[in-house]
Amino acid sequence: MLPIHIEEIPIEIKDYLNKIIGISFPRQGYTSNLGIIESERGIFALKRTKGQLFSSMLKKEVSILDCLHQKTELLVPKVNQFIERDHNIECWALIEFLEGETIRAALLNEHNQQRRQEIIFNFGKVLSEIHSTPCPDELIINEPLWLDQMLSQAEYNLNNHEVDGNKDLLKRLKVKQPTDYKQTLIHGDFTIDNVMISNGIITGVIDWSSGTYGDPRYDASLAIRPKPNAFVNEIDKQIFFEGYGDKIIDNDEYNYFANGLYEFF
Numbered sequence: 241m242l243p244i245h246i247e248e249i250p251i252e253i254k255d256y257l258n259k260i261i262g263i264s265f266p267r268q269g270y271t272s273n274l275g276i277i278e279s280e281r282g283i284f285a286l287k288r289t290k291g292q293l294f295s296s297m298l299k300k301e302v303s304i305l306d307c308l309h310q311k312t313e314l315l316v317p318k319v320n321q322f323i324e325r326d327h328n329i330e331c332w333a334l335i336e337f338l339e340g341e342t343i344r345a346a347l348l349n350e351h352n353q354q355r356r357q358e359i360i361f362n363f364g365k366v367l368s369e370i371h372s373t374p375c376p377d378e379l380i381i382n383e384p385l386w387l388d389q390m391l392s393q394a395e396y397n398l399n400n401h402e403v404d405g406n407k408d409l410l411k412r413l414k415v416k417q418p419t420d421y422k423q424t425l426i427h428g429d430f431t432i433d434n435v436m437i438s439n440g441i442i443t444g445v446i447d448w449s450s451g452t453y454g455d456p457r458y459d460a461s462l463a464i465r466p467k468p469n470a471f472v473n474e475i476d477k478q479i480f481f482e483g484y485g486d487k488i489i490d491n492d493e494y495n496y497f498a499n500g501l502y503e504f505f
Contacts, residue, residue: 243265243273243275244263244265244273244275244286244288246260246263248288249286249332250323250325250332252321252323253286253321253323253332253334256281256320256321256334257277257279257280257281257284257334258279258280258281259279259280260277260278260279261278261279261280262277262278263275263276263277263278263286264276264278271289271294271297271298271449272287272288272289272294272298273287273288273289274286274287275288276337277334282337283337284320284334284335284336284337285317285334285335285336285337285338286332286333286334286335287332287333287335288330288331288332289330289331290329290330291329292328292329295324295328295329295330295331296328297449298331298333298449299322299324299328299331300449301333301447301448301449301451302319302322302333303378304379304448304449304451305317305318305319305335305448306319307376307378307379308376308448308451311376312373312374312376313373314369314370314373314445315366315442315443315444315445316444316445316446316448317335317336317337317338317444317446318335318336319333319334319335319336320334320335320336321333321334322334338436338443338444338446339436339438339443340436340437340438340439340441340443341436341437341438342432342433342434342435342436342437343359343363343432343433343435343436343437343470344431344432344433344467344470346359346437347359347360347432347467347469347470348468348469348470355440357475357479358440359437359440360470360476360479360480360483361479361480361482361483362437362440362441362442362483363432363435363442363463363480363483364463364479364480364481364482364483364484364485365442365483365484365485366435366442366445367427367430367459367460367463367484368483368484368485368486370424370425370426370427370430370445370459371424371425371426371456371459372424373425374425375423375424375425375453376425379425379451379452379453380453381452381453385423386423386426386452386453386454386455387417387454387455390454390458390501391410391413391414391501393504393505394410394413394501394504394505395410395504397504397505398410398504403503403504403505404503404504405500405503405504409500409503410504412500413496413500413501416496417496418455418457418492418493418496418497421455421456421457421488422456423453423454423455423456424453424454424456425451425452425453426450426451426452426453426454426455426456426458426459427445427448427450427451427459428448428449428450428451428452428454428458428459429447429449429450429462430445430459430460430462430463431462431463431465432463432467432470433447434446434447455497456488457488457489457493457497458497458501460481460484460488460489461489461493461494461496461497461498461502462497462498462502463480464476464477464480464494464498465498465502
């Protein structure tokens with residue numbers, strides 16, 4: 241996606257910022273443009289989406305962040321401005337900037353074993369805090385159940401979008417489902433790219449568009465997927481679950497969620 245140009249920013253957001261001093265562009269995702277805005281009013285993250293699909297995702301994320309910010313003590317960024325244009329074809333969200341770097345960057349650059357282990361421990365701890373937080377009523381959908389929703393969405397994505405999964409994998413996922421588990425508030429995309437850290441302290445959790453009432457094993461499985469210098473050995477996983485306080489997945493459940501269901505999202 242092309243970067244955001246200052247002249248494109250809605251006047252409502254410019255007025256809120258007073259004066260834009262500068263804008264920089266971190267690594268871009270697939271669903272939105274992201275700019276870090278330095279202004280007279282402070283530093284903010286600015287997201288811009290185009291198209292009905294991605295704009296609906298941003299609108300949903302804003303709604304979830306507003307809900308979590310109002311009703312929980314979780315470390316989530318505050319939404320300062322949200323602008324819809326052309327019937328949700330283009331959306332803009334000005335969001336509180338969280339200090340630090342992603343867990344991915346922190347682990348990639350940290351070679352001191354003790355500090356690495358502290359980062360991983362805190363990564364597990366913050367997931368435990370999410371799962372132990374009562375889920376706001378607004379995020380609870382009783383029917384269909386979370387896994388049924390996800391399998392239905394997986395089939396839709398397979399038929400309408402480019403995904404890594406295939407028909408045979410989806411069939412196996414439908415037939416061999418994991419045992420029932422107590423549902424909790426979940427992030428829905430809890431990876432080392434979506435948790436921010438500064439000087440070993442978690443500063444917040446970002447990208448909440450999949451936040452809902454669901455299976456916490458999904459979050460745990462995505463969290464420990466191997467990445468460069470992260471979760472490539474068992475000790476990282478062990479420390480993560482020490483931080484979490486419990487090992488809530490076995491190998492079969494990990495493979496179901498991380499190497500199965502996630503292939504369609």
